[in-house]
Amino acid sequence: MVNTNLEAPASHYLLTSELSQEIDQKTIQNIGIDGFTLMEVAGKSASQLLLDQYSELSNGLYLCGKGNNAGDALVLARYLLQNDIKASIVFISGSDDLSEDTRTNLQLLHKYDQHNRLKIYESWNDAKPLDTFDFVVDGLLGTGLNSDVRGKYAEAIQWCNHQQTPVFAMDIPTGLHADSGEIMGIALQADHTYSFGGRKQGFYLGDGPNLTGKIDYCELPFPNKYKQDCHSFLLDESWNSTEISPTGKHKYDSGVLYVIAGSEGLTGAAIMATKSAWAEGIGAIVLICPRGTLPIYEQTLPSIIKKPVGDRDDFFFKKKHIQKSLQIIGEKEGALLIGPGIGRDKSTIEFVQSILEENSKPTLIDADGLWCLSQLTEWPKPHDRNWILTPHPGELSKLTAENFDTDYQRLQIVQQISQKEGVTLLSKGMPGIIGTPEPKSYLTNYDTTPFARAGNGDVLAGKIASYLALGYSPDTSCAMGLLNGKQKLDHLLKQSQEVPEPTDFI
Numbered sequence: 001m002v003n004t005n006l007e008a009p010a011s012h013y014l015l016t017s018e019l020s021q022e023i024d025q026k027t028i029q030n031i032g033i034d035g036f037t038l039m040e041v042a043g044k045s046a047s048q049l050l051l052d053q054y055s056e057l058s059n060g061l062y063l064c065g066k067g068n069n070a071g072d073a074l075v076l077a078r079y080l081l082q083n084d085i086k087a088s089i090v091f092i093s094g095s096d097d098l099s100e101d102t103r104t105n106l107q108l109l110h111k112y113d114q115h116n117r118l119k120i121y122e123s124w125n126d127a128k129p130l131d132t133f134d135f136v137v138d139g140l141l142g143t144g145l146n147s148d149v150r151g152k153y154a155e156a157i158q159w160c161n162h163q164q165t166p167v168f169a170m171d172i173p174t175g176l177h178a179d180s181g182e183i184m185g186i187a188l189q190a191d192h193t194y195s196f197g198g199r200k201q202g203f204y205l206g207d208g209p210n211l212t213g214k215i216d217y218c219e220l221p222f223p224n225k226y227k228q229d230c231h232s233f234l235l236d237e238s239w240n241s242t243e244i245s246p247t248g249k250h251k252y253d254s255g256v257l258y259v260i261a262g263s264e265g266l267t268g269a270a271i272m273a274t275k276s277a278w279a280e281g282i283g284a285i286v287l288i289c290p291r292g293t294l295p296i297y298e299q300t301l302p303s304i305i306k307k308p309v310g311d312r313d314d315f316f317f318k319k320k321h322i323q324k325s326l327q328i329i330g331e332k333e334g335a336l337l338i339g340p341g342i343g344r345d346k347s348t349i350e351f352v353q354s355i356l357e358e359n360s361k362p363t364l365i366d367a368d369g370l371w372c373l374s375q376l377t378e379w380p381k382p383h384d385r386n387w388i389l390t391p392h393p394g395e396l397s398k399l400t401a402e403n404f405d406t407d408y409q410r411l412q413i414v415q416q417i418s419q420k421e422g423v424t425l426l427s428k429g430m431p432g433i434i435g436t437p438e439p440k441s442y443l444t445n446y447d448t449t450p451f452a453r454a455g456n457g458d459v460l461a462g463k464i465a466s467y468l469a470l471g472y473s474p475d476t477s478c479a480m481g482l483l484n485g486k487q488k489l490d491h492l493l494k495q496s497q498e499v500p501e502p503t504d505f506i
């Protein structure tokens with residue numbers, strides 16, 4: 001069940017480099033678990049997962065830097081050595097100035113070596129030609145990365161990225177920025193990343209998804225309370241999706257969704273959004289439409305209550321429709337969806353502005369509703385932070401008058417806007433990002449390309465608005481909308497490899 005306050009499990013907190021190192025240091029200094037123990041737990045966890053998943057390994061090549069990331073790799077080598085898996089350790093910048101815990105682990109490694117299964121090389125050049133190996137471990141750099149990767153480190157990564165054997169990254173693929181997911185000069189292409197103490201935010205941004213391979217979270221003995229400064233979380237299928245409550249006894253029991261949508265030539269968006277909401281088991285839907293478009297809905301939306309406004313020759317929303325629309329919205333408890341297909345006529349902007357200013361219901365603003373909002377010099381303020389905005393990247397740029405080149409910039413804009421305006425903002429794209437007023441942000445980790453077709457936005461908006469009308473909080477409604485879509489996509493792709501139609505997601 002996705003909690004109504006959308007509490008992420010500890011394994012889904014996304015750490016930045018700074019927070020990761022801060023938690024590390026606080027655990028060592030305040031709790032008294034020293035860095036050597038943390039390193040032991042990290043390396044041991046990685047060895048157990050690795051042995052579970054790869055049973056035929058015989059000879060590892062460990063590329064090591066000089067910090068604690070290298071130490072993790074040495075602990076792993078020791079546990080694998082215990083399983084008769086040979087180790088060739090290459091210290092890219094020599095082993096003279098290793099961090100203390102890493103040095104200790106190098107000494108330990110020698111003590112555990114039996115039958116000369118351990119080889120140590122003091123530089124990248126010494127190691128060539130490299131011994132036979134059937135896997136590579138990346139212990140070069142972790143959260144200590146603080147500049148572009150160059151020199152021998154870059155050479156080793158370049159070489160590694162051309163090998164056919166599995167590559168296992170300690171904590172984070174070297175060269176991947178833990179916060180932004182950007183490549184720092186060059187980055188290692190991992191088949192598997194063992195993330196210690198917390199997944200890193202950069203795994204899900206920019207180049208992160210292409211570089212991490214399969215990610216395994218390795219818990220470390222950090223007190224969960226030390227993660228309270230974490231503001232971003234992974235939203236994936238391991239969050240149980242919520243079974244939507246069945247419709248109540250009376251059709252108004254489970255909340256009413258009011259939909260303000262459609263205009264001449266754009267009635268399809270209104271139909272898609274409304275049908276999508278109806279399919280989620282909402283008790284009743286009231287479609288408020290310009291009277292000129294009513295005949296189309298009489299044909300296509302038999303289960304939906306239609307409440308037309310204006311005259312037969314009205315085909316888009318105008319200032320004169322404001323009072324009647326507000327009166328209809330005020331009739332029952334529920335939520336409001338405004339935007340799909342309402343068009344961009346100048347008088348529609350005034351209409352939208354007044355509806356947003358006067359209406360206090362939980363409200364989802366989508367599509368041209370967002371465009372109208374972007375035309376206003378100042379946004380109306382949501383009533384007790386109960387608005388959801390669902391922009392695609394182009395709409396987000398228009399809304400915020402900001403251009404963003406990277407996912408990291410998009411994440412930062414989403415966090416700023418949701419906090420400043422007190423809204424829940426679902427930034428569609430890859431990854432999907434939900435920003436809340438707290439501010440918290442939730443990142444998805446699945447390919448959203450199949451949802452890029454026109455119409456999917458209307459379907460998603462209808463779903464999320466129905467959860468809002470069912471009483472779920474804005475952040476939970478967005479999470480459920482995204483996870484529901486992903487579940488349906490997985491189901492559809494089992495039947496056919498064709499990219500599904502938007503209506504398939506209803």
Ligand SMILES: NC(=O)C1=CN([C@@H]2O[C@H](COP(=O)(O)OP(=O)(O)OC[C@H]3O[C@@H](n4cnc5c(N)ncnc54)[C@H](O)[C@@H]3O)[C@@H](O)[C@H]2O)[C@H](O)CC1
Nearest residue numbers: 024039067068069141142143144145146147148149171197
């Ligand atoms: N945080 C945790 O929960 C734990 C982290 N562990 C591991 O420790 C690393 C972080 O270790 P740290 O010693 O801070 O840094 P690194 O090993 O990542 O880097 C070593 C060293 O390299 C230098 N450096 C930085 N950038 C570059 C560069 N571009 N080129 C060359 N050299 C560079 C810099 O001096 C760094 O200090 C973390 O990732 C985990 O793997 C603990 O072992 C377990 C708990």
Ligand SMILES: [K+]
Nearest residue numbers: 141170172174
């Ligand atoms: K690494």
